[in-house]
Amino acid sequence: MxxxxxxxxxxxxxxxxxxxxxxxxxxxxxxxxxxxxxxxxxxxxxxxxxxxxxxxxxxxxxxxxxxxxxxxxxxxxxxxxxxxxxxxxxxxxxxxxxxxxxxxxxxxxxxxxxxxxxxxxxxxxxxxxxxxxxxxxxxxxxxxxxxxxxxxxxxMKEFEELKAEIPSLDMALKFTERPGTDIRNVNLNSTEWRVISYVNPKNTIQQIAATTSLDEIEIRRVVYTLLQAGLVEIIRPDGLPVALSSESLPVKNPKEHKSLIKRLINRIRSI
Amino acid sequence: MQTQTVKIVVTGPFNAGKTEFIRSVSEIDVVSTERKISTAPEKVKETTTVAMDFGRITVDNDLVLFLFGTPGQKRFDFMWEILSEGMLGFIVMVDSSRPETFREARSILETFHAYAPTPYLVAANKQDLYDAWDVEDIRLALRLDPNVKILSCEARKKDSVKQVLLELLYSILEEMDRNESKQEEI
Structure with a gap:
């Protein structure tokens, strides 16, 4: 068989x-x-x-x-x-x-x-x-x-842990705003430097992995290291619209969206 | 006229206070799917949510807000994607006195944000407990962007829950304004 x-x-x-x-x-x-x-x-x-x-x-x-x-x-x-x-x-x-x-x-x-x-x-x-x-x-x-x-x-165990830390590779990375930190003084290996060079809110982690030829576990490992070092943070990629779509709101006309939210606000205030 | 519905999801790790949060403002008894806890590590409370909690706030004759609470235990995470569909926004509840759950809270936050990048905020619950972490320390522990709202919360108190819901709705309004401005620029 x-x-x-x-x-x-x-x-x-x-x-x-x-x-x-x-x-x-x-x-x-x-x-x-x-x-x-x-x-x-x-x-x-x-x-x-x-x-x-x-x-x-x-x-x-x-x-x-x-x-x-x-x-x-x-x-x-x-x-x-x-x-x-x-x-x-x-x-x-x-x-x-x-x-x-x-x-x-x-x-x-x-x-x-x-x-x-x-x-x-x-x-x-x-x-x-x-x-x-x-x-x-x-x-x-x-x-x-x-x-x-x-x-x-x-x-596999490590992968599970990394996946819990970084559940989605569709997110992007950006440098944390920490004045006074000079990234050139941080000891990074060559793979980490390669990833760093693509850190940009426009690039998803998935795209960085593909460009740097890293598999899922390798890219997660590098991103985890950079996150732990406080060098980068995970953000929603640029250009990805906030999902306030017709799926979220029952009214189709965008002008009515704000009115609907204001009705909700007034109701919550009155509880 | 058919009643319109919108939903907000309340998520967070096990025992963060999601059920309590919904119960505080729901006009109906929360439709809860609680079961007795069988495993020792989770015996910090007697029951836990296994499918979802469901609360309701009627806005007026034709608009209803539903509050959905997700199960906190990781083995029920298959429910998360289903619950996140079409949500207006979400609230991540964190037990401020249990730092061992912060990592999981971060992971849940990112998972939900990936499913649907809608506005969200973090509610630092149980701030009344003596060993609760400071809200700004929790922000650092969760690696939250400075733009993400994190609010002190006591899920048993209606006013505290109302404030959290209002802040989320304000964030949604702000997001709509930003989207409008972008549209105008185009």
Whole structure:
């Protein structure tokens, strides 16, 4: 029987527990509008991960983790063009750039980092295709799921807390009016600076997240930090009309709106 | 002529005093959906609202104001969006003597504001208690914009509740004036 459903009804943690306990092998597809991820498991271990919205670059991963320098990256990109990840990996190990363990540990970290984002998806259609193998031209790893589940569960708890603090990403941010505070003297990391640069009542938090390529949990984490530091406050985005619409008021003519409110005021005064 | 209705929502954390607030000014006995509390952490009072409170103030022959009180416990938050539909404005009640609920009050405020960005104000209830926080300290704790009204309140006292409702209605009038000015500029 096909394992399929929605993360809204069957949490991602539950799903991973099932794959882990049953030592399942196959591909887990999880879909949300615009994004599809495919994770290959072999005997209950994570072997390979890919996402339609972000192509994993093997050489970039090695550079990001400082296994090769930026100039080596440029040189190797030309030299390895036409080679798949598998062939490139063998070349790099044989040429002494890195070791097999080095390559595997970087890929495990990369797959795990990308895969962990799925824990913050509140919904998404999933299906498990039993027996599906990883692509031949990719390097596979054997990552135990226990740690991922524990870390994921921790992140989910954090996400719930952050969501309670910042329930809507449709709101905007503005700098707090605190004369004498020089933001340049505050120690912020690069991600926080990137977000700060888009703080403007016209930009919703959602738009800032999209522009800075942060997922829901990351943007909430940054906004929470900035809120706690008293640097920003959450406001209604500019241009969003105050909802005194015909839904709120039974009279359609705007001129009658004020008269209606004044009638209410007079009545409350007389209670 | 058909009676016109408008509604104001009274929200806030558990035990903030929402039911009491509505009861103080409603001309009918508040239609309350209270149940006995079963869990220990919430045993600060005997009963709590599980669906909504419902109060009514008749303005004249063809206009009625409904006051809806939301359930305070988070597990009933699915009711919030339904209750916020078409509201004229909302009041966030805070128990001034329970700072542990301020964070939740902030979260409720933002959720309601996201559902419908109508005018709102914060009522700092139970200001008569000796350990009540100062209103301006609550403003800071809730990270309220200086333009947002926060009023001292005692939900059991009719005059105090009237003042809160009037201030919300004044805010709505001010918002209408601002919208009018914007329209004229265009």
């Amino acid at each position: 096909t394992l399929k459903g929605n993360l809204r009804d069957f949490s991602f943690t539950q799903l991973l527990n099932l794959i882990n306990l049953a030592n399942k092998s196959g591909a887990l597809y999880v879909e949300r509008p615009g994004v599809t991820t495919r994770t290959i498991f072999q005997n209950g271990k994570l072997a390979y991960f890919e996402s339609s919205d972000e192509k994993l670059s093997f050489l970039k991963s090695l550079t990001d983790h400082q296994l090769i320098t930026a100039s080596q990256h440029r040189l190797l990109r030309e030299r390895l063009s036409g080679m798949n990840d598998h062939e490139a990996g063998i070349y790099l190990v044989n040429a002494g750039y890195t070791t097999l363990d080095g390559v595997l540990s970087i890929l495990e970290k990369e797959y795990a980092d990308k895969f962990r984002h799925l824990f913050s998806w509140p919904d998404g259609l999933f299906r498990f295709e039993t027996g599906e193998l990883p692509p031949d031209d990719r390097i596979v790893v054997h990552l135990n799921l226990e740690n991922l589940i524990v870390e994921g569960a921790r992140e």
